[in-house]
Amino acid sequence: MNNKGYKAIKFLILAFLLVSVVFPLVNLLLRIRWEDITAVCSSPQFGDMIKNSLLTTLTATFLSVGLAMLLAWCINRTNIRFRAIFSILFTLPMLIPSISHGMGLVLLFGDNGLVTNLLGINIQLFGFCGFVIGSMLYSFPVAFLMLTDILQYEDYTVYESAQVLGLSKFQQFRTITLPNMRKPLISVIFAVFTMIFTDYGVPLVVGGKMMTLPVYMYREVIGLMDFSKGAIIGVILLLPAVIAFIIDLKNKDSGNSSTITKPYIVGKNKLRDGLSYVFCIVTILLISLPLLTFAYLSFVKQYPINMSFSFDNVKKSFDLGVGMYLINSLTIALLTALIGLAATYFTAYLTARSKKSFSNMTLHLISMVSLAIPGIVLGLSYVLFFKGSLIYGTLIILVLVNMVHFFASPYLLAYNSLNKFNENLEDVSATLGISKIKMLLDVYIPCTKETMLEMFSYLFVNAMVTISAVSFLANFKNLPLALLIPQFDSQSLIEATAFISIVIFGVNILLKLAIYLIRRRIHVQEAVKGGESA
Amino acid sequence: MHTYETENKLVVKNLSKIYDGTEILKNISFEVKKGEFLSVLGPSGCGKTTLLRILIGLERQDGGQILKDGKEISQLAPSARGMGIIFQNYALFPNMTVLQNVEYALKIRKDLAAASRKTAIHTLEQLGLEEHLDKKPNQLSGGQQQRVAIARTLALKPDIVLLDEPISALDVTNREIMKKELKAIQKKFDSTMIFITHEQEEAFYLSDRIMVMSEGNIEQIDTPANIYSHPANQYIKDFVIAHLEQKYESLLKCTGRIRHE
16 A cells, blocks of 8 residues: 555545544534423423433442442452353343343333242332343443453552551552542443433333433434434433543543553452352342343243243244344344444554554544444434435444444554554564555554454444444334334333343354354464464 | 765765754764764764654655765655664564564565575574574564564665664663674674664764764764764763763773873
């Protein structure tokens, strides 16, 4: 690739991001009418909605991060065994749509739920309680992954000095752990808050009469086709995400200065380890409960009247079009993962491996902006911007919106790995006469295969489970499978929703397994090569 | 016809470079003879690295000429200038073995591709790396990695080799070893070398001539012996002579060779 081609591709990507991220959002903001703002804000519902949304989201965020913190501590600060397996099991809830978490709770604790019927206790799921538990289930794995990452990279030498100085465990926690954790913890809290605050899946099925902002937005747009009111709520949902994004950006600039010199050493403590086992196992049992219920209900004759084994539900689900929508979902997920991988990787290559310039900084910033846009808001902005265009109503727009919605995380994964390479590699290749495209193919890609697999897997799984960005853009033809859940739920086809949840879960598990096997192959190949030369 | 331009391997005339309003290189001129080992000595920020990057074409000058064998090369791409560069941090391709690292660059060159394997092995042997051909860079010591980087550059048979503080990242013992080796390598390959350093002692040990720079100017360019005996100005006295004498004060005291002014 010569310099001209290289520049052309860069501006092509920049133009693509402008059209697919910046323009739709600006258009959304421009569409808002002043009368509607006053109408929405002065409606009696509005104050309640804000109060509901904030109260429930704050409670759920607090509990979710707390749970994730305890689990991350059990995994990283105790001597329990099977830590890798525990960690994988904790993240299983990420493989199903948020709305499935709500459905799982309905099936277990709803008025006709398995637990309700079995024990005769009704926990009054619908409303505050359901929202908090469902949102926790949906968000804690993300917090767990982020916190594990932080705990793993704490420098032990500071703790050694503290021990020499005679500081107690509590003093160490207060003076070392907490200050170390403060900044990353803020990032985690904001990430979880935004996730829960903007999700309509859980409150739609277990929120009961309690109305939250995303549910209101969903109903206004889907039910009443009122885009302007939807846009106003969209802006309100955008606010915390944008604030979080800016704080996070500032946080990161100063936060990454420490380098680990010694990993944490865990002392012996049988009681602590025992309690950790109990806690981890109980958590896993609780998160597997809804999954087992989905599997169970998919294969009973008629819940709750006739619980004998049958394939009736499976057959009925396929009659209702589950097969076709599964193919939709697989197509969307595969295309999102493939195109998304190529786009995010190449963008990261441009920003990480060339000189800092205005266009590169812009590219970097726009690439991360998608972190700050709730899917439901992005989806609405696409409806308003792309309506009437060729891609509207096709699978392509769903692939596009997913790609943009999930752009930031794989982009950052690639950016971070590509940034770690020697800073002089470009200079060396320029003087040796090796073109940029050859460097990409012969050096960078072979070195970052595992990161690319991780990026692919992230994009695929998220495209399979998402119900946010795609919700307003899907029609009966291009509908992805996950969006059948709210439809079937409103038609009381409970067993079919269970079956869909388990199908999505199964597909994602298969993908994760495939990725695991490929990674293992890479490791084996590398070990063989290493063995040959040693 | 022999002129000043063609007699010398490299002639730099009135080179200037400005960054954000600051003059990094202030109209400097010098020449490098064929087979010469020229050190560019100066503190950080004196413009020596910028000079090197401009010579090989990784950056463009704002004014002045660069003539190699009498021909202006400022318009040429870095790979077309017949020069090679070696960096402090080696910059090897991490996924390739030692042999592949050297062979890779050869394969791209049409004139060298046919014998790439042979040339790569031969060059690596000359640098004493024959036992490490199949190792990855991360299995080598810093000194070994630097020798691979040198082999990668020398295998392409450049007219001039530029070295950007190539041994500064090594520990003291290895630095001493590499210092001696560099000199031997230059003899073995009969190459013209421009060596950037901020270490007075390295420059004095290795160089045929030393070019002392400060704030974008050339303070003095001469043989080590002449610089020591006839420092051009107070800067040379402070930055070069005083520093060297301080370092070897105890030694010089014993031998009674310290200068008294």
